Amino acid sequence: MENVLQKEGVAENLRFMVIEVVKQVENTQRVLDTMDPKIIESVTSRDDYIDNLKSVIENKCYSAINRSGSRNPRSVDILRASITVTSNLERIGDFAVNIVEQTEYLKDKDFIKRFDLSKFFEAVLTALNQVYTAMIKQDMSQAFKICRSEFTLDFLYKVQFDRILNELRSGRETENLITSHLILRYLERMGDSLLNIGEAIIFAALGEKFKIRQYEALRETLAKSGVEVPLSEVEFHSIWGTRSGCRIGLVTDRSRNRANEKGCAPESDEKQPGVDKASGVLFKEGNRKKIIQEMENINRWDSIMPGLPPKVLAHQVDGSQAAMLVEYLGGCTFQDVVLTAEAEIVENAIFLLEQTLLSVWDHTQAMAPMKSGFIRQLESRLDDVLRLYPNFDWQPKTIGSLEIASFSHMLEAAKAVEDELEAPYSVFIHGDFNINNIVYDHESQQIHFIDLHRSKLADPLQDISVYIVSNFRLPMFDLYSRARLNRAARRIYHFARSYGAEHGDASFDARLALGLARSFITSTRFELNPRFAKDMFLRGVYLLEKLLDHRGNPWDQFVLSEDALVY
Missing domain, CATH: 3.30.200.20 (Phosphorylase Kinase; domain 1)
Known part of the structure; x- marks a missing residue:
């Protein structure tokens, strides 16, 4: 892939830019050794030339990307990496100028020499001298060495920083010590830019951004x-x-x-x-x-x-x-099945999922009462919701004789409702049971679960409520897709409700309403369509209001409307 950089004239300008930045760093080292005003002037005056080279390379890269488009993604990756490399080379040049400008604040021009700066410059220059070849050839070995220079510079900086802190405690040479620290800090920051350069070259080689x-x-x-x-x-x-x-x-x-x-x-x-x-x-x-x-x-x-x-x-x-x-599991996600597969395959997939849940729940069921904790889960994620939609946090209102409590008051009341409800048993749950974390393999007739770091023993309605809302929150609004998603949600609801009835779960609908309210409201933090987010939020509020209205009556008489499950 060397041709794209040569063809677009990027390689030549990149070579000139690396040479200029190396020269800037070398001259910066000479300034710290000699404090020669001519070299100081040379460093500050060459900064504009580096900036111009950066602009030329960026313009060439953006023009080439615009022409290539999606026709040659590998070329686009290399051009994008070149922009990152160029930006960080320019930043290293800026740091060199910053260091030179700091020298005027040294009371004693020889003071900086007490710190071992040669190792800093050796690490920076060794890495810089590898940049051009590594970028042109997308050389992973050289890119890795460039990245490693950042760790070397961090270590060197830490040693000298600790020394400066100790000397500052004496109260002597304060100005010189602070200025020396700033110079060392700019050298350390050159390492950060070299790390960015190395990672950009890895991106050029692999086509993926890697730290x-x-x-x-x-x-x-x-x-x-x-x-x-x-x-x-x-x-x-x-x-x-x-x-x-x-x-x-x-x-x-x-x-x-x-x-x-x-x-x-x-x-x-x-x-x-x-x-x-x-x-x-x-x-x-x-x-x-x-x-x-x-x-x-x-x-x-x-x-x-x-x-x-x-x-x-x-x-x-x-x-x-x-x-x-x-x-890597064969098959496709449940979302893809529900939205794109033939009706017969969808029915088979849902049946297999139900049988899988049945087997897991029977095998792991622990017959002991358990609190679900839906409202507390909602509260833990509420800050992210309100950052995106602060208007959801409404304040108390009065309309004639009608008093409307604040949203926070509603949540407090819902917590009191939840304290009255218990699951009669627990099972081992997925923990993040949305339809992208379920894989259906039609060939082997198997269901697989992925992304399992939240799995634990819990109320099975934790999973069921997440599954239902993960169907609902997909931004698919055509009638055909919606009908398929709604059917998938209803099927699992009826399956879980039947299982609960067989195992004495008298508060199934009430707890599911709490779980759905949690998931509807918290899902809005990922939805940038304000109308759809408001729809989900109000649906969650509606379910909480229904629960609060029912309070004082037996929870086994609470009935969840199926219309609340579907869009």
Whole structure:
């Protein structure tokens, strides 16, 4: 892919820009050694030239992207990466100017020499001198070394920062120490820009944006799984839409993909574990607690119903982060089935889901009363709702003799209602049972669950309410799609209600109303269509009002209207 940068004239200008930034950093080092005013003037005057080179490269890249469009996504990725590289080179040049300007505040011009600056400049210049080749060739090895320079600079900065703090306590040389700290801080910030440059080159090579910790996690986790595929031959396709904060993507072997596309087998007939064209593996990286919790829950689910969750192929933990490779399951999400499959397949999928839930609930049922906690869950997410829609938090109103309580007062009253309600049993639930976290494999006639870090023993209506609202909140408004989604919601409602009746669940409809109210209201924090968000919010409020009106009567007489389930 060298041609796109050469063809568009980006490579030549990038080369000039790297040379200029290297020269700026070298001259900055000379300034700190000699305080030569001519070199200081040279550094400040060359800043405009670097800015101009940045503008030229950006213009060329944006013009080329506009011409390429979707026809050549790899070229677009490389051009986008070039813009990031250029912006961060320009920032390093700015830091060089900032350092030079700080020297005028040194009372003693030789004071800065007591700090070991040569190692800082060595780390920066070594990384800068690799940028051009790494970008032109999308060299992963060099990109990784550029990224590592940031860790080196952070370490060097920490050593000198601790020294400055100790010396400041003496009360002497305060001005010189503070100015020296600012100079060291700009050198450390050059490392941040080098990290951005290295990650941009990794993006150019892989076609996906990776933080260096994610790159290392992927590399190490692949190695632990026994997959002997160079990372340069790995294709990573992000799975967007997750709100968990984790990085999730499908990992496949680029060399096998090329071989399959040509209709030939790879050089070795021996199957690589985990990664191939047909399946690949899922890479998940994120908060350590969430990843470990999910692995534990996957093992728990596998003991309940083998094959229901994906298999964990490998994992690794690094400080506060963790990563794992899991089996990529065949089939498609329940959302895709409900919206696009033939009616017969949809019916079969819903039947399989009901049978799967029946088996899980029977196997894990614990006959002990349990509080559901729906309103407290709602309150924990309410701040995000009100940030997007502050008008939902209405204040008390009076219309003639009619008094309307505030929204917060309604929630307090709903909490009192919930305290009267208990599930007569608990089961092991998914914990985030929306229709994108259910996979249906028509060929094997299996249901699979994914994204399981919230699984636990709880009221089964936790899952049922989430499932129903996940159908409702899809922004599909044509009658055909809505009819399919509504049917999927109603079917699971009737299934769960029948199960509850068979097992003595007298407050089923009342607790489900609470669960639906929670999910309707909290789902608005993800909905930017104000009319649709208001519809969901008011539906949640309606359900709470119905519950409050019923208070004082037996909860087994509360009836949830099916119209509340569907759009």
